[in-house]
Amino acid sequence: MKNHLVESWNEGRSTLNGWIAIPSSATAEVMARAGWDSLTIDMQHGLADYQAALGVLTAISTTPTVPLARVPWLDEGIVMRMLDAGCLGIICPMVNSVDEAARFASACRYAPRGSRSYGPVRAATVYGADYWKQANDQVVSLAMIETAEALDQLDAILGVEELSGVYIGPSDLALSLGVAPRFDPDEPKVVEAITHIIKTATAAGKRVGMHTMTPEYAKRMADLGADLVTVGSDLRMLKATAEATVEQWRGLQ
Amino acid sequence: MKNHLVESWNEGRSTLNGWIAIPSSATAEVMARAGWDSLTIDMQHGLADYQAALGVLTAISTTPTVPLARVPWLDEGIVMRMLDAGCLGIICPMVNSVDEAARFASACRYAPRGSRSYGPVRAATVYGADYWKQANDQVVSLAMIETAEALDQLDAILGVEELSGVYIGPSDLALSLGVAPRFDPDEPKVVEAITHIIKTATAAGKRVGMHTMTPEYAKRMADLGADLVTVGSDLRMLKATAEATVEQWRGLQ
């Protein structure tokens, strides 16, 4: 078993991450074949819960795309279930303290490096019987830094040894800084915070993921040092394209 | 109860139809809010069967969009079930003879105009208790003309009184004429056949629907006389946009 993301990052290449909000293995299979390096099932603001996510993971496994999940909240139960289901990385929202970061990181590691419970039901089927021996090195844990509080605690959070890195949520970060939430922000206060997180995390030897809406902004973030960049989501792409199609037709009348 | 499509057609306006291949009420709700005049659940080449289609119909009912279905095959059971479920029109594939056209049309009409069985379980909930009195006038039946055989029988098929009109499937039509199947065809043989169907059906006082991939081609068809034009499908839009996004990112590296 190899997590291709880790490999790419080790070679200095930023990876492209797709975002799955649609709770359907049918659309997931189409997404998986589009060529993303990884796909993240968003179980916080997306529309799939565990059972639907399981079907999505099977769909992703029809390709070499790396499966990740953003869990709804810092909850050991769902973190471990998504790992057992075959995710090679977890993004955890709203990690605001070193204690939360440590709890999250621990849930992603088997003893003695953490407290993950043994029983990799789908992971062992997909990655082989020795999955458990390699999981601690291959599974990625990314804590979301998206509040002023988390910004304050950044150094401490980055000091959690078993935490792989951080993931930047620009909307909540903006809201927390008193700026209207939007994607691909240009407000100096927000851009500065994002830049600070990327630089600090990279300096601390941690990985950084960043949420964006366009390949251009993603490139900008990769150039700043982001290891993983997300662009858009399946549901947003569908929505935007459908609306543009209808609008184009109306314009022709 | 009013079928807004019929109203628009009576006023000489072509309507824009969206196409649903994804078996998910979550994506259907996004499609329904994009502004199409109607949405057709494709139960032939799309991915939803009855149970999934039911959820899609509920999603469409959150908006004034008119729900239609393309059934998998000429089968009275599924034609009637989709009408009971609230579809205001049915597109039936591969109608190649006047007998088939008559069987299909009859399945869409209550006695004495047809043989539809009474029991509009969801339709009566959504459209009111007197649904059954208006259904015969509001429900649209469109027979697909998509083979050389059907072209030969076109006049006879158009002579079926209770049939509302025809729907052109350009891919199968092309295949049947010995041309490679593709959308928005420009091959003279296929364009000629399409034009012939639109003109003949219109002259016979029947409605015509046409399957296209772009608003431009749809406009061309509407100008030829098509009453309803379909553009793309949810799954194709998602696929194309996802692939374009990945490609754009790769281009920036």
Place this chain on the structure above:
Amino acid sequence: MKNHLVESWNEGRSTLNGWIAIPSSATAEVMARAGWDSLTIDMQHGLADYQAALGVLTAISTTPTVPLARVPWLDEGIVMRMLDAGCLGIICPMVNSVDEAARFASACRYAPRGSRSYGPVRAATVYGADYWKQANDQVVSLAMIETAEALDQLDAILGVEELSGVYIGPSDLALSLGVAPRFDPDEPKVVEAITHIIKTATAAGKRVGMHTMTPEYAKRMADLGADLVTVGSDLRMLKATAEATVEQWRGLQ
């Protein structure tokens, strides 16, 4: 394996049948515990297809209630699937000729009495390995008589040896006779037709089922000779009670 309906009918007792339109095993379990002699999953005008019906059948099997299904149309595939899934009887809509009746009856019987294909996947699990030996005697097939055409062919239809009996659909029968479709009809033309079917079928040694909306009307039908009477449906009961509750509250303001 015993079909308790057959037993009751043989002892001269009419049985009470519930009607399931809701595609949910959760509501089915509640229905099953309410004490009906049998429950029929309505796959024609109800909202469940095969997969949902399977869950409903499991729910019914938590009690001694006898499971039946009304199939969407005369189609051997679904008739046999519902029997394999454990239904002890099938109601088939719109049987209008002796040929249709014979096809339907044959689909419910193993060779040499019919053409049912062997493979009782759930039925053998639930009723035992020797299910197939008893199925031909325990499974009930009821052909719906609900058109003027079927009325004309009644004697011939009743002559089909392997057909267990008929089931009266008063709404379609009314429509077919030019009367507005409604439940528990009092129009002489419809009542007369119903009475004729019950008397003729009984005289021919066949079983008769009848669709009603109230216990009172059901009793009237049982007194006329109906062996099985259906009262209401789960969805109608929910709808009526919810509406009455809201209305009662509004009245108190």
Place this chain on the structure above:
Amino acid sequence: MKNHLVESWNEGRSTLNGWIAIPSSATAEVMARAGWDSLTIDMQHGLADYQAALGVLTAISTTPTVPLARVPWLDEGIVMRMLDAGCLGIICPMVNSVDEAARFASACRYAPRGSRSYGPVRAATVYGADYWKQANDQVVSLAMIETAEALDQLDAILGVEELSGVYIGPSDLALSLGVAPRFDPDEPKVVEAITHIIKTATAAGKRVGMHTMTPEYAKRMADLGADLVTVGSDLRMLKATAEATVEQWRGLQ
């Protein structure tokens, strides 16, 4: 976006709430059309989890009925997911302290008034792109007061500024007071506690919801000052009506 409940309460009118325990969009659509002011998906003692609830919410959105949810437990993850899914209010069980009330209230408000994470995936689709600007004023948070402990802390709980109000669970309240749990209780100890909560909350400028089984009892509660009254549940209505129907039939034999 407007939460019609808030509007009604501001005008001094008590609202009628329906209760959804059945995990089905099919029954939800019937419930939604029955005329309740709001419908609450019960994810604690009802049978739907997130994925099923999503379908129910879509069904409710076919009407102007206001959607609410009772979450299984005080858990930020599910509170925020249900809001993102379009609920305009959350009922949280077993809130026994001011800390719990504050955590709950905070989860229902965006910064700076709370800690709700941004990403209103379905809410923005349904209520518009500016949903997030209005959500803090339109979303209702009701903490359940259902233990002796909570009664003791009532004043402190009511002092939580961002909490909209309380919801009374009479069964657990009774159990906690040493009385057998039942709906529409008449035991003085329980009635007294209920009255105390309604009066105290109203005096503190908070909203009060109350769980009942009959319109009459609901009226009594509204007269005491309850802003929102729940009557029955879909599953109970189905169960009661089915049992009554069978009993009526048995009585006619």
Place this chain on the structure above:
Amino acid sequence: MKNHLVESWNEGRSTLNGWIAIPSSATAEVMARAGWDSLTIDMQHGLADYQAALGVLTAISTTPTVPLARVPWLDEGIVMRMLDAGCLGIICPMVNSVDEAARFASACRYAPRGSRSYGPVRAATVYGADYWKQANDQVVSLAMIETAEALDQLDAILGVEELSGVYIGPSDLALSLGVAPRFDPDEPKVVEAITHIIKTATAAGKRVGMHTMTPEYAKRMADLGADLVTVGSDLRMLKATAEATVEQWRGLQ
């Protein structure tokens, strides 16, 4: 796109087919990784319908196993849907005449070799955009010979040019010959019929599939000339192993 079954058969190797009766992508993924050459979703006597089968197909596509389906009945709609969904072969039950065989074979071929409708929604995603060009040569159609009537018509059925071959259903064949249905039959009358079908089909240049319960019997059939042999089914394996485990425990008490 290559159908590995065709390749193996051309090289003279019999292939091992697994049988899927469980409507779950979770179990299908486990089955797919067990090493079968192909897996057939049984939509006739198994428990999955179209929507569940779609998830099973995705699960199979995580491996090189070839996906097939047995359809519920000779119905063009479902034959074509399963091909569009990615099945590389269809087994059709109860083919008793040359007309039925021809209808079935035609449904599996695009014009001009047949009447399959164009729209390979999942097949083109999985196998590539030129799927349609290769489908006619790669898709396998196997007609079930399982009645005395079909035995009589065997030569004529084998004469249908576009039919790939036949599949032997020993249980129904036995029933039809007046023998108790069971798997791996030894009754001379049945063995003789099976041998006759294998020899005749092979001589006619057609492929032969055979349903068995044990590897030993399957080997016997392969030695007789069967190209594809099915052994057991997922549900039977689970049932047998569970029963054996319980029995073993009881024996230890």
Place this chain on the structure above:
Amino acid sequence: MKNHLVESWNEGRSTLNGWIAIPSSATAEVMARAGWDSLTIDMQHGLADYQAALGVLTAISTTPTVPLARVPWLDEGIVMRMLDAGCLGIICPMVNSVDEAARFASACRYAPRGSRSYGPVRAATVYGADYWKQANDQVVSLAMIETAEALDQLDAILGVEELSGVYIGPSDLALSLGVAPRFDPDEPKVVEAITHIIKTATAAGKRVGMHTMTPEYAKRMADLGADLVTVGSDLRMLKATAEATVEQWRGLQ
């Protein structure tokens, strides 16, 4: 209502528990009929979440098998939901302290013995209206002892009065003790720990459950004093049997 497990244990008989990882009511029905004393739905390392578990519970209720669940984590919400859904016992993973044990035990008992919230939606349907009166005595709570930390706290944990007993997870226990995780362990360090738990718990008057893979090992554990022994799981049985079948076929070539 009677929990047959409690009855058996009181009579000194160890009970056999089956393990359900497959999220399907179809396979659950087969498991339920295999004769296990109880079946546990594994919601931690298995593949079902609440909604799927609900269908599994209905399937189990077609037999006298006692339904249990292992919840994903110590979370009052899911513990209570599974009890409301009809489970007669809960296994809770990773209970490492007396506080955690007390929280878990309390969630399984109604006041005054605990803090379980009232609303036994399915339990009351299945077990009767007086379920709540008997639940405190019939519902079993088993805390998993599977870490070195829990071993240290064993006496304190066993001192929690309302806790019914403990359940031993040998894989995590091994990992925690620095031994490779596997089933039916023979490493002295692990066997010693298991023996210690069984003896200590039994001496403290608590019940003990143990996870094994074979009837032989289960017997060994029962002889040591285990009240409930689990053998294998549905998914493992399917996987092992499928792999063995393919291997056997390959060996015959």
